[in-house]
Amino acid sequence: MDRSSAGISGQYATSDNGYHQPNGHAPSSRRGRYRHATVRQQDSHPCSTPGCNEFHPFSGTHPSQYLMHRSVNSAQDFNALIKPEVMAGLARKSNRFGHRYDGRNHGQYASSIKKYTSAAKRPLNQTEQSQLMPLLQNFAATRSWNWRSLTTTFHSLTSAGVFTLHKPMDARVKLTQANLLSTLFDSIIFNCNQKPPPRDIDAQGVANLLWAMAKLVDNGLEPTAELKKAVAALLHHVSAKKDQFNAQAIANLLWAMAKLVDNEQKQTTPGLNEAVAALLPLVNAQKDQFIPQHITNLLWAMAKLVDHGQEQTQELNEAVAALLPLVNAQKDQFIPQHIANLLWAMAKLGELVELNVVTSSFESLVYRISENPQLPQQDISMSLWGVMVCCARLSLVSNTNKNNVLEKHMDDLLTRLDNASPDNEEDQSIMIMAAIWLGRPCLVVRHYQTAISKTQAEFRNRLQSSIPSLKIEEEKSLNSLPPVDLLLPDHNVVIEIQGPSHYVGGDFKTRNGSTLLKIALLQKSGFEVIEIPVNQLWSPDSIKRCIDQIKIRVDILEQRHGSVPHTQTRGAGEPYVTDDKGWQDHCDLTTEGHSEEQTGKSKSRKKKRKKRPVTSSLPS
Template identity: 50%
Template structure:
């Protein structure tokens, strides 16, 4: 029940929706080493770059700009950016030099597309994509392309949304997209399989490529159905281990690179890359964990993690644990977590505005801590964890009560936060003895009621199941239903959604097996703790709408059900 109740999927609403306003997604435009928060989509860093992306979703990697050698002037119109003359010139250069062409002009073109979307604070929309895709029909990457140009082009197109599938996309557009993806992945695989001294591969390109692959998978490209994508991942993994273990400072992963890589690997695992069946993946993770610990414990300011980096790392570690990485059997993992926790506390208590956590980062951190505790990290024996939690809780209340739009929690963040608090409570965090915890819960319940009563359909079935599970778990651990008016109001606001979603004919609105089990358990627990069935008609309607699903699922012959 617990695992099911804890079925928080950190896919976007936190990690997957691109180009939302700051900060559901994190701020990458800071001058530090990187800017990212866990669940926001950001751009991965290039070798010499500073971040400049304020609108990506926190769960993705970090933001990256172009290297100094690529001078890209701002473009004020998309049509001016993709004139036939520019495309023809680029293709002529490629044809003239053949396999000796280094890919520089193509790379500059891809960077210009990315910068257009950065300045627009959104990915390419359907109309722009339809204008661009036909022009890329003859876009070819050859073995002569440098590693930097190859990685930058792939990263830039991915960041700009060139590969993003749209609902009503024509078949010919999909075919060109697939061909473009293939022409970029072929030389990546080729270079990875060459002898080390022949491929000219550096660490930043490796980071950018794995980030881009993870972003594509997170946006819906099935890893199992795209053989070349999976082949590229497998080819890149040994490079991660090799670079992470390098003693040469000049080509080691920097702090941001390490964070981006762990985020990317966590996303890939969360989207089908089997941890147990991919030994090179486990080796890469192990090598990166050592770097996390080393950098987190470094006294040099340049090696310290910022708020978004800390949030992304803890989210990634928790997601890997949630997908099979054993906390007890991986001492480097426990050491990495222990080294990161003091940074959470320090940043949360910092008086500098730049060090403050954004709503999405707070949600990601609490979710990550709850997941780690749920998988064996002992709350009572980990004082740094309790200190970090206590430092974060005031943020929950402050952000939940803020009137500024930028400080609001998304529906998924609210869901994750209440689930996390309920899970921490279940594992020893005593609600009754912590005033800040009770205040945080009260502030979140008000948001649940507001969002549930809004005309817009904020909560998806999984959110509803997780929210009611969390509320029931809090009640089961001592939160008095009769004495908490906001709790009853939130429950009453959610109940109509249960019946509506359960009766919906659209497949996407149906509750999954685990969701139905969680919902019925939650409703039973609430009734067991004072919610009167006879006096709550919406409750009876919700139960009545769920029962047919129980029968259907129980009689299903499909193994997955």
């Protein structure tokens, strides 16, 4: 079955608009519930950012100019922004120069709005937005605007919350937003598609625009045809200007692309894969320049990309490998929100990250989560899921004291999440899994939707016809866990048909965190788990071989009167080896049983058997 079924979906998304809240968190404005990583924006303020508009002031005193050169922190300052004469002045400038107008004054005004919100340390609230939008009815970008005016205007208005979709949404405000965005998209597409490209298209502007567009989609904006065209036009310039991006731009761009993928834009946005491929080598090249926020954003982005099927290339592996040492090196500089995102990302990447790296990183970070009494519910949930995956990985290889230490943190996080009484299914599922792991009662009950794939149905029918006496149940929820594909109840055996979503990048080799957690929880509940990668069921001959191997396993279990075999303990990175020579000699499936301490007898037999990989293709 091609679904991931034992882990948090990763729908955590921060609305990183650069506003620092008292608790160190940026306010969430995602259309979903969860928060991933924050994105530190590159400020488009013309006075502080190289390459941005060098705006020329209006003649005479003007409210927007006045705000650009003083501290903005009061209602009086906002009132200066919404005076009718402000828009009248912009209209006069635009009309005076006509098709020669480059948009610089409009960009200056947009920067004034952002400066106000930055000083207020929050985006525009709904009341402010409703007061501002009538003035923007005639605020339209044109194709004559230069690149700097476009990037400053778009980025500033997005950062300030001008395009935020509040609920309930006034229809006139929504229409004004749509019209303004339409003119901006049209001008950006026009600039990007000129041949030859305008000389003023710069790397920072490309990064800021893609960040802003990803932010809009993440906040609930419907991906219109114009937005998709604008994103595609910008992605072309990512590859062309890849050598000009600094560390912050690389982090922002990969975050933006992961957000677009997370909002189902991958299949409809040409050039996204190429842009990701162009950026990944830069991570390793500029690794010494990344600050904690960059590291967090990048690891979250890579986890999200592979979770949505990004191919596991050498460049991706090298980028992840370059970032992981930085986590421990800068461990004291991560804020709690960063830590929650890091725990989620490293857990989601599953076996792509070496177990010893995971455990050392978790040990150095998770205690800071437990010590923070003000942790938001989203961060508690993310951290709890990440710690569970780490414990699952440890349990699949050995019983260690490290697991006991992490389980203490798990217990604390579960208590805190339980006290928050979450009403969403994702958090409730995490609570159920943690309670099962810790042996704690849990009053939450989940009802899961089930789906039987064609491959699963065909394999089940073939297995049943081959062993008519075998009792088989489908889509059974065991111990309140997500449903398993096939259950052999008389033998306490679960068969999971693993589609590409269970593997990092869909490689059918490297299991992700959700898959590892489900396997470990089933083992902890007393079941043996047999994993069959779905690519081993693509031909009648390979299906027959899988069924023959299951027959052997069932016969062995019946001879043992229903006892469940156990696997040998293995070290990090070593393959799984079962104690049953007959099964191991014939089986190319993955079999998981209870992890126990290795006995002296099994040690003596270990050298006589050839080790098998965790998952491998059946011989042709």
